[in-house]
Amino acid sequence: MAEPLLEATCIHTYYGVSHILHGVDFRIGKGEAVGLMGRNGMGKTTLIRSMLGHVRPRQGKVCLRGEDVTESAPHRIARLGVAYVPEGRGIFPNLTVKENLLMAAREGVDGRREWTYQRVLETFPRLAERLDHGGGQLSGGEQQMLTIGRALLTNPDLLILDEATEGLAPLIARDIWRIIGDIRGSGIATVIVDKNYAAVMDLADRCVVMIKGTVVFDDASDKLTGEIVQKYLGV
Amino acid sequence: MFIPRAGTRGQAPLLIPHNRDSEETRPMDTAFFFIQLLNGLQYGLLLFLVACGLTLIFGIMGIINLAHGSFYMIGAYIAWSLASMTGNLALAILLGIPLTVLLGMLLEWLLFRYLYARDHLYQVLMTYGLILVFEELRSLVWGDDVHGVAVPALLAGSIPLTDNLSYPIYRLAISVICLVLAGGLYWLIQKTRLGMMIRAGSTNREMVQALGINIKLLYTLIFALGVALAAFAGMIAAPVSSVYPNMGAQVLIICFVVVVIGGIGSVWGALLASVLIGLTDTFGKVLLPEYAGVSTYLLMALVLLWRPEGLFKRI
Ligand SMILES: Nc1ncnc2c1ncn2[C@@H]1O[C@H](COP(=O)(O)OP(=O)(O)OP(=O)(O)O)[C@@H](O)[C@H]1O
Numbered sequence: 001m002a003e004p005l006l007e008a009t010c011i012h013t014y015y016g017v018s019h020i021l022h023g024v025d026f027r028i029g030k031g032e033a034v035g036l037m038g039r040n041g042m043g044k045t046t047l048i049r050s051m052l053g054h055v056r057p058r059q060g061k062v063c064l065r066g067e068d069v070t071e072s073a074p075h076r077i078a079r080l081g082v083a084y085v086p087e088g089r090g091i092f093p094n095l096t097v098k099e100n101l102l103m104a105a106r107e108g109v110d111g112r113r114e115w116t117y118q119r120v121l122e123t124f125p126r127l128a129e130r131l132d133h134g135g136g137q138l139s140g141g142e143q144q145m146l147t148i149g150r151a152l153l154t155n156p157d158l159l160i161l162d163e164a165t166e167g168l169a170p171l172i173a174r175d176i177w178r179i180i181g182d183i184r185g186s187g188i189a190t191v192i193v194d195k196n197y198a199a200v201m202d203l204a205d206r207c208v209v210m211i212k213g214t215v216v217f218d219d220a221s222d223k224l225t226g227e228i229v230q231k232y233l234g235v
Numbered sequence: 236m237f238i239p240r241a242g243t244r245g246q247a248p249l250l251i252p253h254n255r256d257s258e259e260t261r262p263m264d265t266a267f268f269f270i271q272l273l274n275g276l277q278y279g280l281l282l283f284l285v286a287c288g289l290t291l292i293f294g295i296m297g298i299i300n301l302a303h304g305s306f307y308m309i310g311a312y313i314a315w316s317l318a319s320m321t322g323n324l325a326l327a328i329l330l331g332i333p334l335t336v337l338l339g340m341l342l343e344w345l346l347f348r349y350l351y352a353r354d355h356l357y358q359v360l361m362t363y364g365l366i367l368v369f370e371e372l373r374s375l376v377w378g379d380d381v382h383g384v385a386v387p388a389l390l391a392g393s394i395p396l397t398d399n400l401s402y403p404i405y406r407l408a409i410s411v412i413c414l415v416l417a418g419g420l421y422w423l424i425q426k427t428r429l430g431m432m433i434r435a436g437s438t439n440r441e442m443v444q445a446l447g448i449n450i451k452l453l454y455t456l457i458f459a460l461g462v463a464l465a466a467f468a469g470m471i472a473a474p475v476s477s478v479y480p481n482m483g484a485q486v487l488i489i490c491f492v493v494v495v496i497g498g499i500g501s502v503w504g505a506l507l508a509s510v511l512i513g514l515t516d517t518f519g520k521v522l523l524p525e526y527a528g529v530s531t532y533l534l535m536a537l538v539l540l541w542r543p544e545g546l547f548k549r550i
């Protein structure tokens with residue numbers, strides 16, 4: 001396996017008194033693409049938020065490039081090269097498209113600047129046409145492109161996409177999948193959460209399936225047979 | 236308590252229009268009208284410096300800060316004491332600004348950051364407590380007397396308008412300084428990366444952090460900016476208003492009116508509302524002196540009937 005980039009061990013996370021994650025292990029290597037699957041409410045988003053410092057796991061350990069970041073602030077983790085495209089997109093509606101992109105642009109961990117403002121606009125020509133629009137005025141697909149573009153402008157080594165194609169028209173979703181494929185091809189490690197299991201399995205080297213806060217499957221994508229999908233994901 | 240001259244507190248010296256004595260002999264002729272207009276603007280712009288911090292801190296961090304008026308008072312006392320030491324108000328202000336920035340950072344770091352996740356009730360309790368603490372400290376450090384601060388010699392004169400009406404240069408200077416600061420604030424919030432982060436921080440805290448921005452530091456800076464602006468207003472107002480105990484209370488109340496009229500969290504709303512309040516108050520005192528006390532509240536009621544959310548949306 002590739003050299004580990006992000007490694008979470010035995011994560012237990014609570015929201016108040018509800019015990020959501022029950023000892024989850026999750027790892028992703030440099031340049032690897034991992035699909036994270038599970039039906040609604042199984043804890044995928046909670047796992048991501050636990051690894052990125054947005055919720056504190058009560059037990060367990062998160063390491064990023066070998067550094068223990070379990071107690072680190074979310075911005076510290078982000079600055080170690082992790083970009084996050086959250087569920088519901090998280091654009092800033094009161095900033096223009098241009099400002100959304102520029103506010104967080106920076107070089108990567110080793111000083112790389114592969115993703116520039118220019119390159120993002122070339123990748124997402126629709127954004128280039130709407131630079132002065134408020135973020136809140138964009139369509140769902142454009143907002144998604146904006147969040148992904150903004151994430152890329154931080155020149156990450158790991159991109160986490162939580163339901164990036166949710167609620168998008170099929171044609172737009174196809175566009176997003178193509179771009180995710182390009183990103184993955186450029187050597188950025190990706191964690192992909194999506195309800196379109198076929199597309200995820202297609203892109204991912206490895207798949208992780210969660211049920212009720214535990215991992216029930218973690219193996220190469222081609223080992224994820226129709227039977228297992230049927231059993232755990234109910235498709 | 237410590238309120239000498241309580242009887243006169245109803246009309247802050249800051250609000251007394253210049254050359255008031257001449258008003259019964261001259262009704263609203265042009266020069267007199269012009270003077271009131273300048274007074275109203277000057278008062279409104281000064282209010283803006285205090286109110287913009289209040290609205291920023293509420294709009295971005297969600298904190299109701301009753302102690303914000305105290306920063307105005309602290310600024311005035313700092314200006315007075317440093318000016319008495321150095322004999323130079325400009326120097327006193329230059330020395331005072333970094334002190335107030337530090338005070339703001341320290342308070343945010345020690346106290347206010349624990350209020351962000353709390354209910355408004357806790358915020359009101361703590362910040363009301365802070366008012367008492369600040370007044371007590373002021374009494375210990377500076378005493379309970381009223382002090383005058385001399386207008387800097389360079390700005391001491393008046394500009395004659397007619398035979399017996401003139402306008403003090405210092406008041407004009409206050410307006411200009413406030414306008415320059417408002418312009419600077421516009422540039423900071425609308426044109427710089429820091430401003431983009433500030434605006435972003437008012438809508439989605441988690442996302443701001445996920446982009447690698449240290450939101451705690453950002454909040455500390457915003458808070459310190461608000462404190463420094465309010466204190467600066469107190470410093471430049473000191474020669475006009477004099478320096479007296481409890482001087483922040485009145486400013487605080489009127490600033491809340493400004494914030495509500497302007498739209499909670501909106502800096503530009505606060506600018507417009509401050510000027511409106513300044514003019515309403517000044518002309519109200521001249522034209523309808525018997526209703527002077529209610530004119531600003533009447534304005535607030537009218538604006539809220541028309542736009543319940545205030546004039547502007549947040550930044
Ligand atoms: N902020 C919260 N407070 C309390 N409970 C929460 C919170 N967020 C999520 N939960 C609960 O935690 C469990 C896991 O939710 P999570 O969002 O991690 O699931 P998910 O796998 O991402 O689901 P989805 O596919 O719907 O996004 C759910 O039962 C949910 O109701």
Ligand SMILES: [Mg+2]
Nearest residue numbers: 044045046087
């Ligand atoms: Mg989810």
